[in-house]
Amino acid sequence: DAGVIQSPRHEVTEMGQEVTLRCKPISGHDYLFWYRQTMMRGLELLIYFNNNVPIDDSGMPEDRFSAKMPNASFSTLKIQPSEPRDSAVYFCASAQTLGETGNTIYFGEGSWLTVV
């Protein structure tokens, strides 16, 4: 399996621009997560989906952030308008199951966002 695939790997954009990050989870995984990683706050869970349905978006920092999962093989995280403080590495991750039988989360390589 190719693992979790994210694009773009790197993006530099100007403040105020819209940013769209994309993710293809591992086939057969029912859970998809979006995390943000910064030096100050470490790994933060932004939102996660189960069977394409958003379950918990309490980690989404502001209304400028939105995430969708139109089907089992694709998700987007959108920031509009972007601000310099959004600069971070955004990870998409997926898991086959969550629960007592196992909850290993597999991460993508990340999308490195710089907003100038």
Next chain:
Amino acid sequence: GESVGLHLPTLSVQEGDNSIINCAYSNSASDYFIWYKQESGKGPQFIIDIRSNMDKRQGQRVTVLLNKTVKHLSLQIAATQPGDSAVYFCAETTSGGSYIPTFGRGTSLIVHP
């Protein structure tokens, strides 16, 4: 909410030495713990996990120890190699909850040849 934290932000060792990375957690209800390794420029990668009904689990060159009494776990890496240089995260989950892991801040392991 309760959080997972690490004692040491950076650990430097010589190649061939054993490494011990520590993690303290505060949620006494946490019952499943995972260690992840994150190499530079990559996403975190699962290393090993342990459930609260165990106090030790071994993998290939890695051992995780869990002390529920003091809410502490550690990751031991035997014969550390330069390729082990990375940031190591512990994460905790709680059965009966969402099972979403809460990640600690990470410890940077630097292996000197």
